[in-house]
Amino acid sequence: MPTTYTGRLAPSPTGLLHLGHARTFWIAAERARAEGGVLRLRNDDLDRARCRPEFVAAMLEDIAWLGLAWTPPMLSQSERMPLYRAALARLHAANLIYPCHRSRRDVAEAAGAPHEGGDDDEPVFPPAWRPPAGATPPLPTPDVPIAINWRFRVPDGELVSFADGHAGPRQAVAGRDFGDFLVWRKDNTPSYQLAxxxxxxxxxxxxxVRGADLIKSTFRQLLLLRALGATAPAFYHCPLVTDAAGRRLAKRHDALALRTLRTQGLSPASIIERFRNEPAP
Structure with a gap:
């Protein structure tokens, strides 16, 4: 494992970067600088339906315009599929995953499956739908696309915890606060959690360093990292930037896209100065 601080920026090219991305990326860069470390860039481009080359070019230009330095090369998740398939095979060999025919809508509509954390999070998977352990069908060979969802079997009742660099101690109970979650999708794509x-x-x-809306994902990823025998990183979840109505920013907020702010005459220095003058995140 590296002894030098290594942080990362991990934008998804499904739209233009906005002010919320800029603040999170600036915080990540500041924390790397303070530790004398490095900042890597990862292109999280697994969403085939929404990721576009022009958004990749735009995010690189916006990051450079903000003056945030990162250490090459940029990694693109779409080029790392063999790595994810190998991890899936390890989870399968440990009998920690199972195929699942239930859709997201099925889970959301199921009795006793409340939505757990907003529109981008997974509903709690009903335990009654989980198959018995010990009879997992084989995975397709690596050259064959996967055409069914696969879920990770969480250790029911286990307390999963971590000390967040901003939010402080965080904990959740597996099977209650979050359920069995997707690790591979039927469109032959690894889930966000696994990748x-x-x-x-x-x-x-x-x-x-990422947004506070991903705290629930951290519990899942900690379980995956443990299952794969990997050392977990530290985490720092930033408060979300909201619009005038108090709603968190999304890529549909064109008025606060960095491209829009630039055309309005705002400079990178003025944006960074705004971040510096905000209460400590």
């Missing part, structure tokens, strides 16, 4: 955990371990990331 993120595998990449952070492989890249030697020592601290993950």
């Amino acid at each position: 993120c955990a595998v990449d952070d371990a492989d890249m030697g990331i020592t601290e993950v």
Whole structure:
């Protein structure tokens, strides 16, 4: 494992970067600078339906415009599929995953499956739908696309905890606060949880800086990292930037996209100065 602080930026090219991305990325860069470490860049481009080359070019330009330095090369998740398939095979060999025909809608509509953390999070998977342990069908060979969802079997009742660099001690109970979660999708794509955990371990990331909306994901990724025998990084979850109505920013907020702010005459220095003058995140 590296002894030098290694952070990362991990934008997804599904739209233009906005002010919330800029603040999180600036905080990540500041924390790396303060530790005399490095900052890596990962292109989280697994969403085939929404990721576009022009958004990759735009995010690189916006990051450079903000003056945030990162250490090449940039890694793209779409080029790392063999790494994710190997991790999936390890989870399968440990009997920690199982195929699942239930859709996200099925889970969301199921009785006793409340939505757990917002529109981007997974509902709690009903334990009654989990198959018995010990009879897991084989995975397709690596050259054959996967055409069914696979879920990670969480250790019911286990307390999962971590000390967040901003939010302080965090804990959740597996099977209650979050349920069995997707690790591979039927469109032959690894889930965010698996790809993120595998990449952070492989890249030697020592601290993950990201938005507070991903705290629940951290519990899942900690379980995956443990199952894969990897050392977990530290975590720092930033408060979310909200709009005038108090809603968290999304890529549909074109008015606060960095491209829009630039055309309005704002400079990178003025944006960074705004971040510096805000209460400590």
